[in-house]
Amino acid sequence: MKKTVYDEKTNAKLEALKKQYKDKSLSREERAEALKEIARVTYAADPRPAVSVRKQAVTNALLFFLDALVFGFIAVTDRAFRDSSAGNTLSIVLFSVMLIFIVFFVIRTGRYKNEPDDELSRENKRKASLNAFLTLLIVVAVVGLVWFEILEKTFTLDSRNWLGFFCCLVFAYSGLSNAIFLYIDGKGETEEEE
Amino acid sequence: MNEFTTRIKELRAARDMKQGELADLVGVRRETIIRLEKGLYNPSLKLAVDIARVFGCTVEEVFIFPEE
Structure with a gap:
């Protein structure tokens, strides 16, 4: 399967957010926020037309x-x-x-x-x-x-x-x-x- | 209707910003911004703070509560 490649800035942001999501010392709400932000960043970087x-x-x-x-x-x-x-x-x-x-x-x-x-x-x-x-x-x-x-x-x-x-x-x-x-x-x- | 009014439309116009642009900056849909401007929706604290930060204002300067 072809791996999606984003630009450096987006990749860095996604890595930081994934780290935040996996950080068990944070509260559930903070980790949920990180997951929502990952969805938003991925959506913004996706070149396909939006629905x-x-x-x-x-x-x-x-x-x-x-x-x-x-x-x-x-x-x-x-x-x-x-x-x-x-x-x-x-x-x-x-x-x-x-x-x-x-x-x-x-x-x-x-x-x-x-x-x-x-x-x-x-x-x-x-x-x-x-x-x-x-x-x-x-x-x-x-x-x-x-x-x-x-x-x-x-x-x-x-x-x-x-x-x-x-x-x-x-x-x-x-x-x-x-x-x-x-x-x-x-x-x-x-x-x-x- | 809400117990407060918002200056979002005014602040947006002053910065020549479209609803879609503001929506993208704070991570919501354009429909949400429309509802906020019309006073049809109570935003979460996080969203209110994010909007205020975009305009470089305090939350109280964006969301106006009437004096009791």
């Missing part, structure tokens, strides 16, 4: 929601398509589409550098994470209420579809977290013109 924190959140949200849809569809329709060739074909097609998106996503992200989080984005992501969890709880409760009580349908969780259902929830949470972060981060302001 902002907000743009990262947009692509992450889209990818996670797509994954949630695919896994959710497979989990819900598993019984209907069980042991049918059409069902197996459909599942393979959906997984393939999802894998293609993931590969495309990985290739694209390798060409860009990601802007590191700062204190405001970390705080907004913490808020978004909590709100996403609560939102997901409410959505699952409402969907369950409508599905079981109003529509009087059934849904059986068994050894085949539980993984799809679990993955659907995890990806839905991640997608929601990124979407709510975008809302919180952009709330009450427009792009400032200088």
Whole structure:
């Protein structure tokens, strides 16, 4: 693997920061600060075009929601398509589409550098994470209420579809977290013109 | 809204400095500087000190708290 080479000044700064990070006599906060500074210095020295924190959140949200849809569809329709060739074909097609998106996503992200989080984005992501969890709880409760009580349908969780259902929830949470972060981060302001 | 106002925009303009340049100097995003200037965000002590150092001022000269 090709080793990244920076100029002398950047290398010296990185060496000093790495030393600080490994120095166990310092407090955890000081060492964490050194790690954040390493990310910032590496980011500044990286010649690749940058992707902002907000743009990262947009692509992450889209990818996670797509994954949630695919896994959710497979989990819900598993019984209907069980042991049918059409069902197996459909599942393979959906997984393939999802894998293609993931590969495309990985290739694209390798060409860009990601802007590191700062204190405001970390705080907004913490808020978004909590709100996403609560939102997901409410959505699952409402969907369950409508599905079981109003529509009087059934849904059986068994050894085949539980993984799809679990993955659907995890990806839905991640997608929601990124979407709510975008809302919180952009709330009450427009792009400032200088 | 915060209980204080900031002079970041004024100090920045006096030095012909863009938001992005200030953001790079203190290690935050441009969005964070925008929020600070509009008084929509309480910075950490470290960030407040870093900004004050960039302008060569004290923290109290950058972040104005109203007299009680």
